[in-house]
Amino acid sequence: MQGVKYAVAWFVVVLCLLLAPIPLSRAASSDDTVVGVLAATPDELTLLLRLSNAVDHENGLRIVPMAGKGPVQTLTDLFYIRGVDAVLVPSDTLAFMERNGLLDNIGSKFAFVVRLFPLDVHVVARTGIDSLADLDGKIVAAGPSASASYVAGQFLLGTTGISAKTIEADGEAAVRAVADGNADAAILVGRKPLSELKSLGADSALHLIDVAAPEGLQDIYAPSLVTHDDYPQLVEAARPVETISAALVVAVLDRQRGMPQYAKVQRFADGLFTALQRGSGGDASLNLAASVPGWNRHPAVVEALKSHAEKLQAATQTNAEN
Secondary structure, three states: OHHHHHHHHHHHHHHHHHHOOOOHHHHHHHHOOEEEEEEOOHHHHHHHHHHHHHHOOHHHOEEEEEEOOOHHHHHHHHHHOOOOOEEEEEOHHHHHHHHOOOOOOHHHOEEEEEEEEEEEEEEEEOOOOOOHHHHOOOEEEOOOOOOHHHHHHHHHHHHHOOOOEEEOOOHHHHHHHHHOOOOOEEEEEEOOOOHHHHOOOOOOOOEEOOOOOOOOOOOOOEEEEEOOOOOOOOOOOOOOEEEEEEEEEEEEEOOOOOOHHHHHHHHHHHHHHHHHHHHOOOOOOOOOOOOOOOOOEOHHHHHHHHHHHHHHHHHHHHHHHO
16 A cells, blocks of 8 residues: 555656746747748648748758638737747738738738749639629629638729629639639639649630739739740630739748847748758749838848858859869
8 A cells, every 4th residue: 555655656746747847948949949830721831831841950940830711810820829930921911901900000010031932813704704894793703711812802803993792712612603604703812823723624615814903002913924834725825814913921020139039030031041942943933032012021031041142152162162
């Protein structure tokens, strides 16, 4: 019986040791290297998983990928939720939240680390719809609020005065709604070529229409072209479709020098730049120094970019000498 008491007492001691709070010095040291990154959509989560594998152990970093609930909620979570250090979001999310008053002084709260690639706006329509103006009074699949298509759709329809009934279908469901006659057009946003459009047959009777940035949106979207090479069955070789694009960005809170998160952002940026440069595979859309309309680059990222360029130059010079 005495032995049982000793065993129970020893178990309690061990349990207390295991459950004891981590000393602040240890917690702080670990927290410097662990970066929680939230992806706004399932497609971006897939990309984030690849990025996390590539960045892990660069500069001793440990990337923790997390699934978000759409662009607006994801950027909001970056501001409010502890443990979310960075997010992957479409660049037009910031302007959308600012214009709808979703966070006070939002422009000073966030900054970007890097522009990953363009996100083109695709407006696919049935026969008889040849311009955005033709959508007045029509049915448009513009995605649920947790999609990138929703933000672009709200901007395009809302700022042009087009009165259309919107339904929440997105992706393949949106294209199917147009093909089946349940919608007149669909607004889709993503990196071209979109799989849901790439798979359309030449007999689909659907086409892409030109999109220009409406007045007041030129500082949010950049001009872009969709070509025959992107969608041979939708776009004529001699007539590319003009459209606009946002960009997928890695964003962080805009912390200034001297704040605890500043060095962490710099470390994360340097590791991310190294991984992206190594795995770019000659991707012409990847430019680590590219600016993003409507966004400021975090000052710690500017330093990391300069450091990364210097290290790359030194490595190139060493290789040349050898």
